[in-house]
Amino acid sequence: MAKITFDGIEVEVPDGTTILNAARKIGGKVVPPAMCYYTPLKGSGGKCRVCLVKVTQGSAKDPRPMPKLVASCVTPVQDGMVVENTLSPQVLEARKGVVEMLLINHPLDCPVCDQAGECDLQNLSYEHGTSGTRYEEERRTFDRQDIGPLIQLHMNRCILCYRCVYTADQITDKRVHGVLGRGDAAEIGTYIENVIDNDFSGNVIDVCPVGALTDKTFRFKNRVWFTKPVDAHRDCPKCSGKVVLWNRGSDVLRVTARKNEYGEVVEFICNECRFEKKEMSDWTIEGPRHIARASVISANHYELPVVNPQIIADLPESTTKELHLIPRPI
Amino acid sequence: MGLKILTEHINVPGIDTLETYRKMGGYRSVEKALKTMTPEEVVEEVKKSGLRGRGGAGFPTGLKWSFLAKPEGKPRYLVCNADESEPGTFKDRVLMEKIPHALIEGMITSSYALGARTSYIYIRGELMFVLRILEKAIAECYAAGLLGENILGSGYSLDLHVHPGGGAYICGEETALLESLEGKRGNPRNKPPFPAVWGLYGCPTVVNNVESIASVPWIVNNTGDEYAKIGVGRSTGTKLISASGHINNPGVYEIELGLPVEEFLFSDEYCGGIWKGRKFKAIVAGGSSVPILTGELFLKTAEGTPRVMTYESLSEGGFVSGTMLGSGGFIVMDDTTCIVRNTWNFSRFYHHESCGQCSPCREGTGWMEKILHRLEHGHGNMHDIDLLVNVSKQIEGNTICPLGDAAAWPVASAVRHFRDEFEWHVKHPEKATAPGAVYSGAEDLAFA
Ligand SMILES: Cc1cc2nc3c(=O)[nH]c(=O)nc-3n(C[C@H](O)[C@H](O)[C@H](O)COP(=O)(O)O)c2cc1C
Ligand code: SF4
Ligand code: SF4
Ligand code: FES
Numbered sequence: 001m002a003k004i005t006f007d008g009i010e011v012e013v014p015d016g017t018t019i020l021n022a023a024r025k026i027g028g029k030v031v032p033p034a035m036c037y038y039t040p041l042k043g044s045g046g047k048c049r050v051c052l053v054k055v056t057q058g059s060a061k062d063p064r065p066m067p068k069l070v071a072s073c074v075t076p077v078q079d080g081m082v083v084e085n086t087l088s089p090q091v092l093e094a095r096k097g098v099v100e101m102l103l104i105n106h107p108l109d110c111p112v113c114d115q116a117g118e119c120d121l122q123n124l125s126y127e128h129g130t131s132g133t134r135y136e137e138e139r140r141t142f143d144r145q146d147i148g149p150l151i152q153l154h155m156n157r158c159i160l161c162y163r164c165v166y167t168a169d170q171i172t173d174k175r176v177h178g179v180l181g182r183g184d185a186a187e188i189g190t191y192i193e194n195v196i197d198n199d200f201s202g203n204v205i206d207v208c209p210v211g212a213l214t215d216k217t218f219r220f221k222n223r224v225w226f227t228k229p230v231d232a233h234r235d236c237p238k239c240s241g242k243v244v245l246w247n248r249g250s251d252v253l254r255v256t257a258r259k260n261e262y263g264e265v266v267e268f269i270c271n272e273c274r275f276e277k278k279e280m281s282d283w284t285i286e287g288p289r290h291i292a293r294a295s296v297i298s299a300n301h302y303e304l305p306v307v308n309p310q311i312i313a314d315l316p317e318s319t320t321k322e323l324h325l326i327p328r329p330i
Numbered sequence: 331m332g333l334k335i336l337t338e339h340i341n342v343p344g345i346d347t348l349e350t351y352r353k354m355g356g357y358r359s360v361e362k363a364l365k366t367m368t369p370e371e372v373v374e375e376v377k378k379s380g381l382r383g384r385g386g387a388g389f390p391t392g393l394k395w396s397f398l399a400k401p402e403g404k405p406r407y408l409v410c411n412a413d414e415s416e417p418g419t420f421k422d423r424v425l426m427e428k429i430p431h432a433l434i435e436g437m438i439t440s441s442y443a444l445g446a447r448t449s450y451i452y453i454r455g456e457l458m459f460v461l462r463i464l465e466k467a468i469a470e471c472y473a474a475g476l477l478g479e480n481i482l483g484s485g486y487s488l489d490l491h492v493h494p495g496g497g498a499y500i501c502g503e504e505t506a507l508l509e510s511l512e513g514k515r516g517n518p519r520n521k522p523p524f525p526a527v528w529g530l531y532g533c534p535t536v537v538n539n540v541e542s543i544a545s546v547p548w549i550v551n552n553t554g555d556e557y558a559k560i561g562v563g564r565s566t567g568t569k570l571i572s573a574s575g576h577i578n579n580p581g582v583y584e585i586e587l588g589l590p591v592e593e594f595l596f597s598d599e600y601c602g603g604i605w606k607g608r609k610f611k612a613i614v615a616g617g618s619s620v621p622i623l624t625g626e627l628f629l630k631t632a633e634g635t636p637r638v639m640t641y642e643s644l645s646e647g648g649f650v651s652g653t654m655l656g657s658g659g660f661i662v663m664d665d666t667t668c669i670v671r672n673t674w675n676f677s678r679f680y681h682h683e684s685c686g687q688c689s690p691c692r693e694g695t696g697w698m699e700k701i702l703h704r705l706e707h708g709h710g711n712m713h714d715i716d717l718l719v720n721v722s723k724q725i726e727g728n729t730i731c732p733l734g735d736a737a738a739w740p741v742a743s744a745v746r747h748f749r750d751e752f753e754w755h756v757k758h759p760e761k762a763t764a765p766g767a768v769y770s771g772a773e774d775l776a777f778a
Binding site for chain 2: 045046047048049050052068069071074075076094097098100101102104105134135137140159160162178179181182183184185186
């Protein structure tokens with residue numbers, strides 16, 4: 001086990017845990033954002049750089065600070081490590097810079113984007129971005145690519161987090177898409193136009209943090225914040241069959257996997273559940289879905305950030321107040 | 331004439347053949363190491379030599395070797411980084427082309443020291459003709475029992491392969507190189523874990539530059555202590571410098587570290603001074619990734635101490651008034667050089683070569699290039715100059731691999747030392763964009 005201090009809060013985690021996951025154990029406002037790291041996907045993380053934090057003390061044995069900010073999602077903790085996130089102006093400044101970089105070439109077409117309302121980039125910009133832009137150049141665009149009847153690819157919106165690539169590698173039996181090209185010309189695509197089609201390919205939609213991969217069967221059907229999400233399940237021979245239905249009245253507009261508070265899929269679902277079961281009668285309804293994230297769609301289901309009650313019980317009130325922490329309701 | 335360790339026999343006819351190379355004393359280090367020394371003793375000599383990595387970072391080679399993990403049941407690898415693609419650096423190519431056996435000898439001796447049974451030379455894809463030279467030399471070694479099973483009857487066996495890259499600068503970054511060698515897209519890995527623990531195919535691996543490896547035979551033959559006597563302080567041994575730009579004698583020179591920069595730049599034995607009798611304006615002393623300096627700050631530090639060619643002396647003054655020895659790419663610019671244009675050109679390179687994995691480098695390198703393009707072509711604003719520096723700061727230190735820093739430093743240093751010239755481009759765009767126009771000093775800026 002390793003004990004670390006994160007934003008002034010002590011937490012104990014198993015050796016080998018990343019700084020990000022240690023912070024997630026605390027929960028609440030102190031958790032760094034993550035746009036590329038995805039717990040279920042091996043090898044993910046380290047790319048977007050929004051999770052940068054400052055290590056002011058490397059470990060108990062070697063207390064020297066780390067010379068650069070580090071990506072918390074891929075840096076393992078050491079016993080006695082001291083990390084600053086929201087307490088470090090340097091971190092907040094760097095993060096603002098990264099968010100700016102993610103936005104300079106983004107089309108900002110939220111009004112016509114199906115991801116709007118549940119988009120990690122929107123949330124991130126809202127929290128860490130600026131209202132204007134310093135970018136005077138023309139925004140980068142890519143040629144449209146058709147990847148089949150189920151999934152819509154909008155490369156212009158992609159932040160190259162590689163999550164969809166890892167998903168296709170690890171969840172499906174055959175990956176036909178990947179990152180082609182280099183630098184800012186790098187794009188998600190199939191090598192020589194190909195259709196992405198196999199039983200689990202739809203999961204790339206759920207892992208995509210932005211509107212680069214969206215559900216073609218839901219395309220322009222509705223704004224996500226007008227829909228009512230409900231937990232539902234069915235007996236599925238291919239997957240767990242545990243899903244969220246996004247309904248309007250009694251119409252099932254969209255089916256997705258269930259995600260945790262960090263937007264990570266809990267159990268991947270098959271394409272049959274996602275694309276073909278669009279009747280209420282296909283499903284057993286469990287009840288309304290709680291949306292705990294700070295996104296537009298959570299407006300109707302607003303919940304304050306929560307933390308592990310065991311941890312904050314020991315904190316002075318000034319700290320809890322400053323960090324806007326409230327105990328997770330049990 | 332300074333001492334030559336790597337290039338002593340470079341002009342001997344036939345030195346690219348095994349026969350001539352052996353006649354000149356080649357492969358003695360293999361015999362000595364394999365027959366009379368333990369691998370640990372070889373590592374110890376390299377440690378004592380103070381040899382520092384010649385690929386750019388200057389990390390002590392012996393120390394790197396001693397970090398190599400040695401878990402049971404896993405092979406270890408030595409990979410030679412021959413991807414040399416840094417603008418201004420072309421020394422490894424010359425060494426491999428002229429004396430291929432110098433590298434191969436180093437590979438055998440070093441592989442023995444590290445306990446590697448298979449080693450690789452990852453060579454820049456554009457250098458196919460050099461790859462053929464190396465392959466021919468390797469075939470000679472197999473035929474002579476210097477490679478393969480039971481080398482020279484010592485019981486040690488080694489296979490050596492040459493692998494060409496696909497033509498990407500980023501594949502010179504050691505972990506991108508390993509990915510590429512594994513047959514994957516050349517994206518740098520997140521570190522830790524470092525290659526010493528998790529390298530090629532997930533096994534402990536040492537990655538070293540061509541020149542670093544080629545220096546090992548001399549160290550083994552003459553002892554680390556002897557090597558450490560060459561040079562000054564922590565900059566021991568000799569270094570290959572690729573001299574290019576506006577000098578009378580461009581080329582690759584082997585110098586003893588500690589040589590006064592003035593002597594290197596102006597004496598006829600080396601660069602021979604600035605060409606066409608022009609003035610010395612600026613220099614990129616260690617390959618395109620290091621900060622650019624004015625001529626004055628290069629010859630003498632801000633405190634007025636004359637600089638010498640060592641890691642320490644060139645970096646004196648930090649990023650404010652110093653630079654780095656880097657990979658030894660010595661690019662000299664005379665007073666007809668437009669710094670804005672030059673900076674734009676460098677930034678074009680980094681924009682083109684970013685792998686695109688991490689957001690600050692993927693987006694920022696393109697942004698910097700576009701701003702510099704505007705400035706150079708007379709469409710810039712004053713605030714663009716500060717914006718440029720600010721964008722470079724947003725990249726620096728925040729990326730997966732050092733390419734981000736390498737893209738940021740030349741830009742930030744150019745503005746730091748040549749701000750006038752950038753302002754001139756903004757204030758007098760017609761003048762600055764006239765063919766052949768060069769900023770000639772403060773009067774230029776004040777006038778009109
Ligand atoms: C973008 C980039 C390009 C690099 N290219 C080279 C190269 O072409 N050759 C090289 O030896 N090292 C290169 N390096 C440095 C290597 O990552 C590594 O540090 C070096 O090969 C280690 O060898 P050394 O310790 O012998 O110098 C590069 C580094 C970066 C970040
Ligand atoms: S398409 Fe989406 S999931 Fe795939 S790399 Fe781009 S942003 Fe990430
Ligand atoms: S710094 Fe640039 S080259 Fe290096 S990993 Fe990031 S995007 Fe790739
Ligand atoms: S979440 Fe850590 S770098 Fe993207």
